[in-house]
Amino acid sequence: MTDIILESVLTCPHCGFAKQETMPTDACQFFYECEQCKTLLRPNAEDCCVFCSFGSVKxxxxxxxxxCCGQHG
Structure with missing residues (x-):
């Protein structure tokens, strides 16, 4: 079994601002507000959470x- 990485760098697709965040282990994070431009990020259609869409680590x-809890199908 591989070790689970809990830190991921989220990069805003609108302004390019990046920040390291700790991912929750018991829930999906569906929304994330960029600290710099205040855009509310949502996961891409094929992804379950903002970390899968915009993070450096799933x-x-x-x-x-x-x-993932939000994954369809």
Whole structure:
């Protein structure tokens, strides 16, 4: 079993601002407000959370290949 990475760098697609955040292990984060431009980020259609869409590391459930709570299908 591989170690789960809990830190991910979220990069805003609107202004390019990047910030390291700690990912929740027991829930998906569907919204994230960019500190710089205040844009509210939402996951891309094919992703379960903002970390999967805009983070440097996928969320813990995806890392564990157990699926994510917001994943469809």
């Amino acid at each position: 969320c813990p459930p995806i890392q564990q290949q157990s699926g």
